[in-house]
Amino acid sequence: MKRALPLIGFLLLVALFGFGIWWNTQHDPREVPSPLIGKPVPAYSLPFLDNPSQHLTRQEMLGQVYLINVFASWCIACGEEHPVLMQDAQQLGVPLVGYNYKDDPADAKAWLARHGNPYSMVVTDRNGVEAINFGVYGAPETFLVDAKGIIRYKRIGPLTPKVIAHVLEPKIRELKREEP
Amino acid sequence: MKTRAVVLLLLGLFLAFSAHAVDPLPFKNRAQELRFQHLTRQLRCLVCQNESLLDSQAELAQQMRHLIFRQMQQGRSDTQIKQFLVARYSDYVLYDPPLKPKTWLLWFGPGVILLAGAGAVVFTVHRRRRAAAGTPAPADMEDW
Structure with a gap:
């Protein structure tokens, strides 16, 4: 028994480190948890991409479940996410607000013209200052907002068909049922 | 002669490393600048997470420095500024977990x-x- 002790200790360490490696393949250690979940969307007033004199505000979106997708033409992961937005996200039946982050409006327009526009509307945050209120630190990021204007879910990184089917779709279905 | 060159080289290296990424901000005085450095050193850059806000060259870090600077000018305390950031980015922004x-x-x-x-x-x-x-x-x- 005593002879086996070091081996047992070694195996325990292997198990511990193996668990650590497995955990890191399942979770992104760089992901910053959002403290905004369960809190109201920060008050925003952002100009539309195609009509900068008009602004979209939080009040206007009250009363409906919607998604805010932070994207930029310079963001490579947004390009990976884009086909998913064009296809899977369209089946969700809620408005998809494009939040153009730290982008030149001309670049954003060209990007949407080239790849297609999955958004119900696109608003711009040219210098990304508003985005700090949302706790945005990169793109893409996606927020799910309920009819009362409360953030219910945040996805950091690209949306995938799996996330849409297993997370967003059930959550949206549930939120729509809550709606009066 | 050679020694002098080596000393100069080392001095150059030292200066290069001790120079901060801080963009010139119009501090009222040295005390405020030190307070700013002290505060931003305790905060994590969200983009390059092993760097403090003080050291990071990331654009977001620069914006956050400007934001912190503005809030300091408005007379907000270090605790208030930290709360502002924690409310948006969670305890993650703090190097010292509460x-x-x-x-x-x-x-x-x-x-x-x-x-x-x-x-x-x-x-x-x-x-x-x-x-x-x-x-x-x-x-x-x-x-x-």
């Missing part, structure tokens, strides 16, 4: 493990001493 039930393991875990280790050592030493006092130590005591 003490709360969720972080008890983090704060006290190492101490508990240390105490457990010390306890184990004391226990083993006691047992061996007792064994040695009674009969001569058995041969298989040192088998590994």
Whole structure:
């Protein structure tokens, strides 16, 4: 028994480190948890991409479940996410607000013209200052907002068909049922 | 001659490393600048997470520095500024995690493990001493 002790200790360490490696393949250690979940969307007033004199505000979106997708033409992961937005996200039946982050409006327009526009509307945050209120630190990021204007879910990184089917779709279905 | 070149080189290296990424901000005085540096050194850059806000060259870090600077000019305290950032980016932005039930393991875990280790050592030493006092130590005591 005593002879086996070091081996047992070694195996325990292997198990511990193996668990650590497995955990890191399942979770992104760089992901910053959002403290905004369960809190109201920060008050925003952002100009539309195609009509900068008009602004979209939080009040206007009250009363409906919607998604805010932070994207930029310079963001490579947004390009990976884009086909998913064009296809899977369209089946969700809620408005998809494009939040153009730290982008030149001309670049954003060209990007949407080239790849297609999955958004119900696109608003711009040219210098990304508003985005700090949302706790945005990169793109893409996606927020799910309920009819009362409360953030219910945040996805950091690209949306995938799996996330849409297993997370967003059930959550949206549930939120729509809550709606009066 | 050679020594001087080496000294100059080292000095150059030292200056390069001690220079901060801080963009020139119009501080009112040296005290405010030091306060700013002290505060931003305790905050994590969200983009390059191993760097403090003070050191980071990331654009977001620069924006956050400007934001912190503006808030300081408005007379907000360090605690208020930290709360502002924590409300948006969670405790992650703080290099020092706050003490709360969720972080008890983090704060006290190492101490508990240390105490457990010390306890184990004391226990083993006691047992061996007792064994040695009674009969001569058995041969298989040192088998590994």
